Amino acid sequence: MKARVHVMLKNGVLDPQGEAVRHALGALGFDGVSGVRQGKVIELDLADGTTEATVKEMCEKLLANTVIESYTIELS
Amino acid sequence: MKAAVIVFPGSNCDRDLKRAFEQAGLGVEMVWHKDTSLPKVDIVGIPGGFSFGDYLRCGAIAAQSPICREVVAHTERGGYAFGVCNGFQVLTETGILPGALLRNANLKYICRTVGLKVETTESVFTKGYGLGDEIGVPIAHHDGNYFADEATLDALEGENRVAFRYTDNPNGSARDIAGILSSNRRVLGMMPHPERAAESAHGNEDGARLFAHLTEVLSDA
Numbered sequence: 001m002k003a004r005v006h007v008m009l010k011n012g013v014l015d016p017q018g019e020a021v022r023h024a025l026g027a028l029g030f031d032g033v034s035g036v037r038q039g040k041v042i043e044l045d046l047a048d049g050t051t052e053a054t055v056k057e058m059c060e061k062l063l064a065n066t067v068i069e070s071y072t073i074e075l076s
Numbered sequence: 077m078k079a080a081v082i083v084f085p086g087s088n089c090d091r092d093l094k095r096a097f098e099q100a101g102l103g104v105e106m107v108w109h110k111d112t113s114l115p116k117v118d119i120v121g122i123p124g125g126f127s128f129g130d131y132l133r134c135g136a137i138a139a140q141s142p143i144c145r146e147v148v149a150h151t152e153r154g155g156y157a158f159g160v161c162n163g164f165q166v167l168t169e170t171g172i173l174p175g176a177l178l179r180n181a182n183l184k185y186i187c188r189t190v191g192l193k194v195e196t197t198e199s200v201f202t203k204g205y206g207l208g209d210e211i212g213v214p215i216a217h218h219d220g221n222y223f224a225d226e227a228t229l230d231a232l233e234g235e236n237r238v239a240f241r242y243t244d245n246p247n248g249s250a251r252d253i254a255g256i257l258s259s260n261r262r263v264l265g266m267m268p269h270p271e272r273a274a275e276s277a278h279g280n281e282d283g284a285r286l287f288a289h290l291t292e293v294l295s296d297a
Contacts, residue, residue: 009178013223014248016183062140065133065169067176068223 122163135165175224181248191243204285
């Protein structure tokens with residue numbers, strides 16, 4: 001089984017990389033992009049039967065820093 | 077008086093920190109990240125560098141290394157610790173110090189000497205300075221933008237735990253914070269590198285006073 005973890009900076013935490021991408025899109029002529037937030041996707045190959053609770057523990061302990069980041073988990 | 081300096085793959089200021097401790101009169105033992113116990117020491121130094129290539133987040137993998145469990149236990153026992161640059165990032169990732177270090181607001185890696193204002197003299201690290209002294213200390217980082225929520229920042233200020241502020245904020249840090257102390261004032265984390273401004277050959281000795289009082293206070297501890 002697989003899990004896909006999306007990690008994003010929390011709302012309210014400045015994302016200078018997202019801002020730089022937003023500026024670059026504007027420079028390319030894409031009007032109307034009012035905000036860009038950049039995060040990361042972490043794909044995990046897991047033993048069958050791994051619970052969402054275990055993946056959540058991985059997120060809390062290592063994959064995300066919950067001081068600045070939020071995360072969502074997709075299992076498939 | 078003994079210090080341990082932790083060495084991770086990618087540490088690159090470990091020997092600089094060792095030398096600064098030694099100049100201040102401490103014996104120093106280098107400790108590898110895979111070690112599962114600390115030697116008997118008074119203070120643990122976590123050096124600058126790019127531990128584990130800054131993969132995932134700066135300091136995140138180092139914070140999970142076997143030796144870091146011992147460093148956490150050492151600070152919980154009331155032991156002293158000092159983290160510089162990547163060492164500060166490791167201290168926040170372990171939860172020993174609050175907050176986190178984000179990418180610099182201007183997205184640039186910044187390597188130059190910056191002005192710092194001494195915000196408290198109430199710690200072994202800052203007692204050698206005068207309150208409000210302005211000193212020059214080099215920075216060299218890409219992720220030094222200190223972040224914590226407003227309540228945490230208020231608590232740090234209310235408890236007089238901001239050790240240094242930038243005189244001209246280079247990286248977007250909240251409230252110009254360059255370094256903070258733990259609640260028991262025995263752990264200091266800071267982005268600037270005092271160990272690179274600690275002897276005449278460096279051309280700047282403003283950082284030396286940070287180390288100068290370690291032996292006397294540690295011998296009282």
